Amino acid sequence: MEYTRLGETGLEVSRLCLGCMNFGTGQPWMVHDREQSRAVIDRALELGINFFDTANVYSHGESEEILGSALADADRSRAELVVATKVYGRMHEGPNGEGLSRKHVLEQADASLERLGTDYIDLYQIHRWDDGTPIEETLSALDRLVDDGRVRYVGASTMPAWKLMKALSRADVGNHERFVSMQCEYNLVDRHEEANALPLCADQDIGVVPWSPLAGGFLTGKYERDEDPDSGRAATDEFMAKRFTDENWAVLERVRDIADAHDATPAQVALAWLLHNDIVDAPIVGPRTIEHLEDDAGALAVDLSDGELERLADPITPVWNPAIGDV
Template sequence: MSQHDMAYTRLSGTGLEISRLCLGCWNFGTEEPWMVGDEEAAHEIIDRAIDSGINVLDTANVYSHGESERIVGNAIQGRREELVVTSKVFGRMREGPNGRGLSRKHVLEQVDRTLERLGTDYLDLYQIHRWDEHTPIEETLSALTHLVDEGKVRYVGASTMAAWQFTKALYEADRQRYERFDSMQLEYSLVDRHEEQNLLPVCTDQNVGTLAWSPLAGGFLTGRYDRDDDPDDGSRAAEDPYMQQRFTDENWAVLDVVRDLAEVKDATMAQVSLAWLLHKDSVDAPIVGPTTVEELDDSVAALDVSLSDREIERLEAPKSPSWSERKVPW
């Protein structure tokens, strides 16, 4: 797919133009056995993504402890201006006090380390990776506002929390005239629909942009796992208890519908699953995390798959989404 075929939208509530698919960079590094440990291979994926018209690269300081940011930074030299480069802060980056969280001290320390690894003097979007129950949200918002005022950050975002926490953050930003969160990055896929009962209604009401992480449920929606087989040793499903939580009867039932529609449409299961998200008005862009160029090409082709209302109903029928303070990793 050429760059001219990529669809673009604006991050809701802003003027920022983003591609309908974002490139997630968690898999670039050596932290886990299934990741793209080879920097050259990671650069091939990044190059192909940019050539395909993807302009959003989403990383975080904790991804392989800074390794992902370094790999992305090396890949984008000379074409920084055309890209929307994002990162995140919250997770532990060093031992001892103030080594994690959203205190002013940690945020201001980490943004400089992130910028250095990425080889840039600003981030287009800087996101709090999780809610910090030990730091007043006003302190975090004040620090982020300072970064915007300094020119180190263009937009501020959040990720993965309870709706009441995000609502409180928006309220305090409005009340005290701090920078307001422009985006929410949330887990959303055909088998992980809990945010329909949590953050999505808030984002729709408050006109906050949305980026969906894990849109293929860690590979579950690609059809790589079989309900009757144990996952292969060393695979993500074998190593990751969070992944194993997806192996439920209702999720296998969703997968059966995905498989049926993929056959009818001569598409892959991943394309049908991504197409469902691309049809959602509440989502600006899914974040895909390919580990090969072929997986990336497959995801980009999802832009050409259309679903009818009836097909969307069939895909959604096996599940009744609920939030119930869902626990995500760390």
């Protein structure tokens, strides 16, 4: 495994982050078998992955519980591991059940700590921007968590660049903890962040941790242009349906060709394209099986030429669509 620093911090993270959204029973396509989930986490540790990402809303806390239990039984020292989780989404009905108010942030941090079975969260991220709460209130609450030792670093996820810059500016002016990382949807066919947050992250030395690096499985090559998906997530999920465009199929064709030339899989080439990008610290992979995880890890050995990188990127012209921030 290779390691890098997260943004401009001194925090060392593996070049692949294990995303844990698939662990739990929140959706039919998730891994409902906890032993299977733990097996994937255990294999990730064996491969040298030390960076794990989850959120309180993933299966309403189940994902955090599964990850925490697996890490508690692991041979790796807690000091080596980087555990990331998120706050914003609705965790109970009625008032104060969601958002980034001081009350919700502090209460959910404690709840996440309990489910994860740890004394501190390495990277605590706001899952979305909260238009109903002043950003200064949220930053102050995050300061409290860092000062108390419950959180080490704070990060953000999925928002327009101007909102991220507003948060960074208010942090600088108010001497608050600054977001050190940004999670955003980024892969070979979802390139909109190149026209939104990525230039800002480069300018401000913010670490980039892309989610959906394989476009929900589209870039693994498991779908065919002339075949309608009749089962699974792609058959019912609007998030997946947006993948099936002429431009995206053109990208996938090039991914397959380059994969054949490197004796690699399409998933490995798609991940390697991200890993070759200097702005990217650690793509968040979400394998549901050990086989998928091992295939993802093989991307670290795929060396793409400048010409191949350009060929892969050529079919897509990045354009920012503000509605994407609500995905």
